[in-house]
Amino acid sequence: MNTKEEKYFQKLGAKIKQLREEKGIDQKAFAFDCEIGRTQLYMIENGRTNPRLLTLMKIADGLEIPVSQLLEI
Known part of the structure; x- marks a missing residue:
């Protein structure tokens, strides 16, 4: 991956984490729910x-x- 791609995936990951945490779901439970x-x-x-x-x-x-x-990030 180049630097631009790395930054995009970091932003995407941070957004996913933020949205998950806003729903009050821990990582293990969310992963299970999403299969x-x-x-x-x-x-x-x-x-x-x-x-x-x-x-x-x-x-x-x-x-x-x-x-x-x-x-959308």
Whole structure:
């Protein structure tokens, strides 16, 4: 990943974490509800991975927002 991509994924991860915390859901429970691994969610929230579209769809569904809103950063 180049620097621009890294910054984007860091911002995306921070947004996911913020929205999850605003709902008062801990990381383990949220990952379970979204049917993704807790480690995978941790990596996404810390901007260390490029999440697949299906994963982003699951996260957006768990946050009860459209994927488009999730990607607006």
